[in-house]
Amino acid sequence: MDERMVMGRYVAAQSWVHQLDPRAKLTAMVLFLIAVICADYSLELAVITAFSLVILMTSGIPLRRYGRASKPLWPLMAFMFLFYVLFEHNGDVWLSIGSFTVTSEGVLLGLYAVWRMLLLVCFTSILTFTTTPIELNLGLEAVLKPLKLIGVSPQQWTMMITIALRFIPTIFEEANKILKAQASRGADYEDLKLKEKGKLVVTLLVPVTVGAFRRAEELVMAMESRGYVLDAKRTSLRYLTWQGTDTLFILLFIVLTAGMIIL
Amino acid sequence: MIRLENIHFQYPKREALFSDLKLHVPRGQWVSIVGPNGSGKSTLVKLVNGLLSPDSGTIHIDGTLLDGESVSDIRRRTGYLFQNPDNQFIATTVRDDIAFGMENRCVPRADMKQRIDAIAEQLGISEWLNRHPASLSGGQKQRVAIAGLLVLNPEIMIWDEATSMLDERSKQDMLLRLRHLHKNQGLTILSVTHDAEEILASDRAVVIRNGVIAADMSPIQLFEDRNLAWECRLQPPFSLALSLELREKGMDIGLHHHEEELMRALWPSLHVNK
Amino acid sequence: MAIVTCEQISYQYAKASIHQPLALIDVSLRLEQGKFYAIVGATGSGKSTLLQHLNGIYQPTKGKLQVYDVVFAAGAKVKGLKPLRSRVGLVFQFPEQQLFEETVEKDLMFGPIQFGADEQQARAAAVEALLAVGLDEAFMARSPFELSGGQMRKVAIATVLASNPELIVLDEPTATLDPVSRTELIALLKRLCVEQGRTIVMVTHRLDEVLAAADEFILMQQGAVTYTGTRADLIRSPHLLQAADIVVPNEMKLAHEISERLGIVVDELPSGIEGWADWLIHNSDAASKAVDRYATDSSASQQEQTDKASPRGMTESDEKGE
Missing domain, CATH: 1.10.287 (Helix Hairpins)
Structure with missing residues (x-):
């Protein structure tokens, strides 16, 4: 049996990203998503990219791994690029064959879309590479707790x-x-x-x-x-500990995201 | 300590399985539940654990009536070990799985940790605590499952064909554990099994057939009744089968189910007739 | 004639596995047509891996394996194994979990059709296979999923028999069956071997259930074959079984002890309950006319025997017999 089926995509290593609380990582991911969506200039995207690269390079996992993780999505990226190129008609016309026109704006928007996608893939990979499935699950339970208010367990x-x-x-x-x-x-x-x-x-x-x-x-x-009753109160052997670095991590992302929204 | 009275039970859209079934098991007794295929052996022990409810009749565990209110406590007191070691694991590590029953009963975390370590030590599974259950062999999985039950301090152990998927070595190991739990910890044991060695090690054989207890006898009596044993899809172990066959053919050396005993009994009269 | 020849084959799993590697190490074997082979080994001894080599599911990473006319050499992957697989029927563990059709009939016909039979031939083969496992034609129209566990197992074995294989290979076919069904299944396999001349290779961890049925025993331990030979030789070497972590059957212990004490060659000893009972009666006081004369002697010798289980007791008994 393949080891991967048990450990998911987790890559064991000793880095500060591995030590982070999964709740912090999950929250950061949501903030990151917002930041990426709000960024619409190349400068902004470049800032986010630089920011992500620092995390990627200090995560104790070779960059190649992240590249490989994005591979399955390459066709989708290619499709998105083509979509913008073919259906965006603003900007300077670079090429025109029959009813198809390729414009500068189309190419630019296509590139942005691919860029955003790459950022998101790399960042979700940070989450899954540095967090064991058990931790991820505990984090998810904690992050989703507010859903209880609307009747979802x-x-x-x-x-x-x-x-x-x-x-x-x-x-x-x-x-x-x-x-x-x-x-x-x-x-x-x-x-x-x-x-x-x-x-x-x-x-x-x-x-x-x-x-x-x-x-x-x-x-x-x-x-x-063994005494399991759906939605009954139970204790848990596993628990998460929130540390100073987690707060710091989240703060960084709040600043980044706020920056992207304001600009 | 286990009292089943006037039990009627029927699965939806099928014929009644039990009609007026009655069973008393005193504290500390080891009972083998046997019977033909489809006679409801497994159903019977599921009733004791509250996994199924009778259509009518009462079940008392140590004086407590099994009902909606007491079922949680009764399940803690009656540890249930299933046949398929794969399908009773919930968590992704051995440690978390042993904790599962305690988590459901809101045992405080510090207490849980201590109890897991103690039970793992007792069953010799400390080394596996961080492993994924899928990486264990069948016998190892059952040992971990036993740990998950014992950690709740049950008074009754229910084994539902718990050794039938295991290899011979693991089966022997499990039987040894069962003997230990019975003798040293005084657990009451209900075991649905086809394993002759296990049946012979128990105190009592209860035969379920046609919805009632058709026979209630000592294990050796069960094997002496060849037709009944065959009907329950059982076969005596080699030594016992041989001594039964010899007796039938006019050479009575007593009934022995250990090979050494048989040999000792045979020896005096044995010589070579060419 | 040898139908399977393994020449020092090894098999190494490629991927990192969370199980202990069930690799094969330097296995050499020859299997002859028409015999009943029992491969005995503990969990993780590599017996399933070896079994799956016999129809090319696994192919050796070292050494050479020949099954009928197909040669598997290390490093050269053989494809297009259909003809071989129609001759070698492989029954996996818990085969009832592999049934998939709406009716027993369709499931039984699946194999023959895959191997190129037409509807009519496939249906005939299906009926024959069903009868061979001791079920009647009424089962054809039923859904395999509504049968009892034992019946499902039989149907699943029949799905392989339907392709009319010459070599039938089974991975722990008796696992989880009740003792009576187990005996019945072994008897069925023995019949297929004796009456129809098929070769049977059966994997088990229970030596006792195949002791009387199998012609040859192959003992496996940690990926290697540690013994191949007959029942009699196996009885003479219980230490091999212990090393392989196999429970020594009581029948073997008895045979071993009687052979040692009475100085009888193991090959002359009986097998099976009835065989033993008859033999014991024949070779005991019960058979001799003057039972009374020995009554006192025998209690005396019992005394001696419990005092010291000495080989001398054997000679005494021998003398008495003559």
């Missing part, structure tokens, strides 16, 4: 996430076994044509779903027998 959400984290490795292992079993029965994924591949997915989905339901049923029973 953050405890339910975080329990759901815990269980997902707990069962993802098991379900992957099971799916892998079923895939091997079907290959043994003559349906090898690697050898199949595209149309047959679709059929194979069904042979995989049915048993995996049936298995997941069976597990869920048993798990609910196990949880009940």
